[in-house]
Amino acid sequence: MLRLEKQEAEYLVAFWKELEEEGALLRERALPPLSEEDFFLFEKTGNRLVYENVYFARRKFLTVFGILSEFGKRDEDIAKLEEAIVAVCGERFWALPAHVDFAHLDETTIDLFAAETAQTLAELLAVLGERLSPRVAALAKREITRRVLAPFCQSAVPYSWWETDRCNWSAVCAGSIGMAAIYMERMGALLPAWKEPCIKRVCDALACYLDGMEEDGACTEGLGYFSYGMSYYTAFAELLYEDSGKTINLMDNPKCVRIAAFQEMCYFGQGVSLSFSDGSDAERFLPGLAAYLTHCFPQTKTPPYTAARRFCGDACFRWLPNERNIRWLMAYGGEAACSGADFTFCNLLPAAQWLICKNKQGNGFAAKGGHNDENHNHNDVGHFLCVYNGELLLTDLGAGEYTKDYFGAGRYGILCNRSLGHSVPLVNDLEQCAGAQYRADLFAWNEEKKELEISFAAAYPQRCIDRISRTIRMEEESDLRLFVTDCFVRSKETKKITENLVTPFTPVIHDEHMVVIAGERGECRIAIACREKEGMQWQKAQCLRILPKEHARHDGSKTTVYLIQWETLAECRITIECGLGGRTI
DSSP, X not given: OOOOOHHHHHHHHHHHXXXXXXXXXXXXXXXXXXXXXXXXXXXXXXXXXXXXXXXHHHHHHHHHHHHHHHHHOOHHHHHHHHHHHHHHHTOSOSSOGGGSOGGGOOTXXXXXXXXXXXXXXXXHHHHHGGGSOHHHXXXXXXXHIIIIIHHHHTSOSOSXXXXXXXXXXXXXXXXXXXXXXXXXXXXXXXXXHHHHHHHHHHHHHHHHHHHHSOTTSOOTTOHHHHHHHHHHHHHHHHHHHHHTXXXXXXXXXXXXXXXXXXXXXXXXXXXXXXXXXXXXXXXXXXXXHHHHHHHHOTTOEXXXXXXXXXXXXXXXXXXXXXXXXXXXXXXXXXXOEEOTTOOOSEEEETTXXXXXXEOTTSOEEEEEOOEEOSTTOOSOTTOEEEEETTXXXXXXXXXXXXXXXXXXXXXXXXXXXXXXXXXXXXXXXXXXXXXXXXXXXXXXEETTTTEEEEEOGGGSSTTSOSEEEXXXXXXXXXXXXXXXXXXXXXXXXXXXXXXEEEESSOEEXXXXXXXXXXXXXXXXXXXXXXXXXXXXXXXXXXEEEEEEEEEEBTTSOEEEEEEEXXXXXXEEEEEEEEEOXXXXX
């Protein structure tokens, strides 16, 4: 074990303490029972959380007692772990109801969580060896084979859509299957003829996953999906490298260098994270994954440890990323170049069309172009957010509650996915459309002027407007001052243009041209001026108004967010000045 940095050592102590506390609570409890009624609730109502909350509570037992058994070596933890393994092996489905075909129910459907369960059990068997009873080990091997390895290895390519898809599923499902296959072969529990074609298919699927990352390394699914997919990609890559006698190295890829650098860009001051797509402004990074990536790519920086994920920060209680938070930190800690408060002013991701700008205090903004058919897509071309003193005063709502509609026909009726839930205009009361053809036709960063220009009329219904050009400039030395200018070229069909900004805090209108947003730790004042064309006098905003809207967060809880709207002319100038609450700006 390398000598850990102080913050890494402190993190490990706190992480282990949390596991011990959870273990003490769970030792006195039985696994909560899964209900078939709750399983079929998704098909009836679209609700996922009722069943999933119990499902993940059961996985918590596996992970807590698995890690305590691996690193703590108490017999009572092994006994509790065996109880959990037997219970999980007795579940009717390892897949979640949202991922099965209810018209043709297959109890061996391989989704993210079925694959993860197989990987977890196989790795537990490999790590703990003879400490697990032969009866429990035999049961786990049988269920890993029956539910995951046999259906996959005996299928034609692709087993399912995810085997050739370009998203986190291809990394998690394939990586989990590949690890399970290697462990099972080592234990003599895999048919010899299965391994070589299985590993080839897994590597092919992981190539699809990498292809889904932008060439600049961005994960347009969201920051949390970066951590999710890369955890399983890197864990399989490490195991395959070892298993192949160091002849196959999936990390030896120039794109992996750029991908590894992505997550550090996405953090602002006080641990606020970029929440584009199905992300979160409170996303926490995985110290184990960060340590392994820095081991592979020494130039990679680690986000500040104030943004490190603790054990209970993972609502799914996954074995692999939590176990690697210990294993990889112990093996590779001390190598990480922790960024602390050393923020880079602007990070441009040209392939994703993202710009992330931060001053020395970690305040700043992010803006995006792109198109409206990205992975975990939101209709948000031209959107921007504003971070001050650890708060998103102008926000991106990130992921909402996952329901049947969220990934179905009702997706763009949900506020956080539709363009109404983003800081982009409406034209004739129309929002942006879904589809790859609805995109930005210009996303240009002027390094000399430190100014971004986005052109995105093409994101709207055809012919409703000829041109929308948004420029954003940030003063580098101020607390935070943004200058946003929107210029519109109307078509014959353009009747009305409505500006739209989104905030999680209650805004207050002052003097028909000023809106004040007061957060808990700071505020911003938004001054608005409009004019018909260059050279004409600036006017106050027309019909300035505040519209409250309900938003269902990813965890299912409800909150109110606010739309700031006004009617504008051909040009609109928005000046956003941030400072500490109660202070004159």
